[in-house]
Amino acid sequence: MRKKNHERGAAVLESLLCILLLCLLFFGLMQIFQWSMAKMLAEYSSFYAAKAYSLGYAQSIVKRASRVAITGASGRDVSAIPTVAPFTRQKLSDAAEEYMSYAQYGPHGVNFEYWEPDNVTDKTPLVEINYAPAESTNVVYGRVRIKNMPLLSENLSLFLGGASEADIPFGEARAFNHAGLYLED
Secondary structure, eight states, X not given: OHHHHHHHHHHHHHHHHHHHHXXXXXXXXXXXHHHHHHHHHHHHHHHHXXXXXXXXXXXXXXXXXXXXXXXXXXXXXXXXXXXXXXXSOOOOOHHHHHHTOTTOOSTTSOOBTTTSOSSOOTTSOEEEEEEEEOSSTTEEEEEEEEEXXXXXXXXXXXXXXXXXXXXXXXXXXXXXXXXXXXXXX
């Protein structure tokens, strides 16, 4: 009888250790997935910044195109007007239509947590968007990164020294400057 109880205790302990190991693996993979999605969206956003700039769009439209592309990794929606549920078939009010405009941000437009925070410190998450002509006059570049993006768990980020945030590497894209062919300076 004693041997059976001892074997049951060993099986429970082995099961707990396996479950702990599987949870650690699962949450570590979730952390890697979040980081790689942010990197992919930064690359996608930099492509849109370079594309819009190379076509000669105004700076506000270039920034808007880049922001729309990185919305998925931009944190919470901190806009003034709450979003309308997509399953309701209500006609949007003028205020909601204005809210849905990506051309503006801040208290009257769409604004996400990492776009332009009010109190910026060295630990504040921030989306940085840069675009300009490269060394050659026929090439433009777009460069986007997320600075200080919060991680899912500090304990799972041991490869980063136990950090609570990480800088997502730059997404960078280059494009031929088509605007130079049909626009004058």
